[in-house]
Amino acid sequence: MTATQSELVLDQQAQDLLFREARTANTFSDEPVTDEQVQAIYDLVKWAPTSMNQQPLRVVLVRSAEAKQRLLPHLMEGNRAKTEQAPLVAILAADTEFHENLPKVFPHKPEAKDIFADPGFREQNAKLNATLQAGYFFLGVRAAGLAVGPMTGLDAAGIDAEFFPEGTHRTLMVANIGKPGENPWMDRLPRLDYDEVITTL
Numbered sequence: 586m587t588a589t590q591s592e593l594v595l596d597q598q599a600q601d602l603l604f605r606e607a608r609t610a611n612t613f614s615d616e617p618v619t620d621e622q623v624q625a626i627y628d629l630v631k632w633a634p635t636s637m638n639q640q641p642l643r644v645v646l647v648r649s650a651e652a653k654q655r656l657l658p659h660l661m662e663g664n665r666a667k668t669e670q671a672p673l674v675a676i677l678a679a680d681t682e683f684h685e686n687l688p689k690v691f692p693h694k695p696e697a698k699d700i701f702a703d704p705g706f707r708e709q710n711a712k713l714n715a716t717l718q719a720g721y722f723f724l725g726v727r728a729a730g731l732a733v734g735p736m737t738g739l740d741a742a743g744i745d746a747e748f749f750p751e752g753t754h755r756t757l758m759v760a761n762i763g764k765p766g767e768n769p770w771m772d773r774l775p776r777l778d779y780d781e782v783i784t785t786l
Contacts, residue, residue, distance in 0.1 A: 603727050608773075610732035611667055612766035618673040622729050630725035635718060637697060638690045641683035641711040642718035645748055647674040655747055660759065661738035671734070671761035676744060677722065678754040679715035681708045708755065716757055726762055732769065734761040 586597055593600060623646065635641070647656055653674065657665045668674055684701040691697045701707040719735075726733045741756040749756070 602730075603724055607727050608732070608770045610734045610761065610763075610765045610769045611771065612769045613667070613671045613732070613734075613761060613763035614766045615672060616764045618731060618763050622731070623673075626722070626725040626729050629728065630718070630721040633718065633721040635714040636710065637687070637694075637700075639683050639710060639714045640686065640690055640718070641680045642715040642722070643678045643680045643754055644722070645676040645678070647676060648672075656744065656759070659740045659743040659747065660736065664736045664738050664759075667734065668736075668759070668761055670766075672763040673761070675722075675760045675762060676748060676756060677715070677719045677758050677760060678745075678749060678756045679708070679711040680754055681711045682753045683707075683711050683714075712755060712757065719757060719760075723760070726760075731762055732765040736760065 590597055590600065595603075627644075631640075647653055653669055656674065656676070657669060660668060681704070684698045684707060687697040687701075688695070701710065723733050723735060735758050737758045739756070739759055744756040744759070745752075745754060748754075
């Protein structure tokens with residue numbers, strides 16, 4: 586264990602599982618991802634914080650061949666085959682009407698809902714916090730021993746129209762989920778060093 590690793594409370598095996606050995610999967614086995622696994626993932630990551638406890642992330646699980654055929658035309662061509670093959674696909678979206686839940690999730694501030702009366706401000710908050718939650722969700726998938734392949738190469742407006750016709754959700758990304766298949770990983774790419782990212786004032 587390196588000196589920096591020893592500074593962390595999380596044990597090294599968990600550090601490796603969630604971060605150092607985490608890779609974007611491009612192929613998946615045919616082993617199914619169960620509803621119970623997804624429930625366990627959600628029940629873990631739902632506790633992670635968002636601004637004013639907004640919790641705007643909404644997830645549509647695409648399992649059936651019929652649902653995948655509705656989704657595939659809205660993905661970049663290079664993302665279609667691996668999505669069709671994945672045992673589970675998740676559409677991650679931001680609910681722009683998240684403020685309707687604030688009386689439940691932020692009850693100590695009754696006026697909280699009124700802060701987000703402006704639709705533009707509300708959508709900005711929804712996308713930011715749902716993207717944050719998407720990151721938590723991917724860590725949860727890894728914590729369940731599964732691989733994830735997030736994708737933003739897609740027609741978000743097309744997916745919105747197909748899967749969210751009510752018009753209140755904004756697709757952020759699509760993610761393939763499952764056990765890794767044959768040759769699932771690309772070569773590990775470099776990361777920026779500490780001094781290239783961190784500035785102390």
